[in-house]
Amino acid sequence: MDLPLLENDLDRPALLDPHRVVPRGVRLPERAVLCFFPEVVAGLEPVRTIHLSSELGPWPVHVIERDGVAVAVVQPGVGAPLSVIFLEELVALGVRSVVAVGGAGSLVPELTVGHAVVVDSAVRDEGTSFHYAPAGRVIEADPVGMAALSSTLDAADVPYVTARTWTTDAVFRETRTRVDRRVAEGCVVVDMEASALIAVARHRGVRLAHLLFAGDSLAGEEWEHRGWTKAADIRAGLFEVACAAVRDR
Template identity: 85%
Template sequence: MDLPLLEDDLGRPALLDPHRVVPRGVTLPERAVLCFFPEVVAAVDPVRTVHLSSELGPWPVHVVEVDGAEVAVVQPGVGAPLSVIFFEELVALGVRAAVAVGGAGSLVPELTVGHAVVVGSALRDEGTSFHYLPAGRVVEADPAGIAALVAALGNVPHVVARTWTTDAVFRETRSRVERRVAEDCVVVDMEASALIAVARHRDVRLAHLLFAGDSLAGEEWEHRGWTRAADVRAALYGIACDAATIL
């Protein structure tokens, strides 16, 4: 089947470059944290804040201090397309290394709520990454990003593993979950493979830390109260900030 996603024009320049839409005269620190926990981002104490433009309205990017270093912090929306737009704009404003931190669904029962997962690779079941990298089933994460997160986690229990990145949160069928587990995926998310692809395309460093949240490991979906685990979410954000300073 001749799918548009398989068209090979990756080497050609885009008609719209992110430099053309970011605010003029604004620069950001070289390091950033893409935090998918909105309540955590809302609670930061910024040194300054700049705003990106979008159809969602002005979108804040906070600059915070972490151990004397400045780090840009943004909540990059939900899903691969939107998070990639904001990631691209951060890179256009000077970011050269980023750590993403967010939630994921557990595919295996041993990952209880709050368990930390360092993305070692991602299965590409989304559309955005195919506009940045040649077609392929799995994309490997940046080894430097993995190392930075493992160092920042220290004694915090974690696994380095594969995630299944999908666009269709309401089409995660039992048979598809079983196939993904057979391919060594332990969690499912909506952004990882696309962010890895952008980082590789733009030659910037990236690490991705996931929080095991709801569960698809049983016969029925379980929420498990993962959005209310405020302390764990805040702690993982702090770990992501520490990793950003050494990435």
């Protein structure tokens, strides 16, 4: 099929570069955490905060310290397009190493609420990644980032699995047939950002690892919320793991 997403112009420069829209004269630390848990970000005590421009209004990026190391933290919205915009702008401001941490839907019953998943690959059922990486069904995660994240989880004695995620744009079109097909090809969770973030990091030459928190469930006949947004202690703990992983790289 002659789809626009399959047009390969990856070697062509974009008309709008992120350096054109970020605040001038601002540099961020080389390390950053993309934290998809808004209550965790709201509870931070930053040493300084900058704001990125957005149609949603000024968007805060906090700089915190962990063991004397500066880390930039942003809640990058929801979905691949918006999170990629913020990742692009962080890179333009000097970020070179990133850990993303957020929630995902469980596709298999053994992943109970709060179980950690280190993303090793993602099925690309979204559109953004195709503007950054050659067309393909699956994209592999950065092995260096994965190793750093896994080592941090091991040191913290946090149980986790290393596995594939299914990244989709359409949260309300996750049908049983699609879930079954994704499980058959090795996906254990579904999210909305991972494959795109992996593609952008590779395109821009920065390190990125992705840590997912098993939240709601699509493993049964009906969707279950499982109260995953109220698991505050687990979400805060995984954020600290992400900070430690990016700090020690």
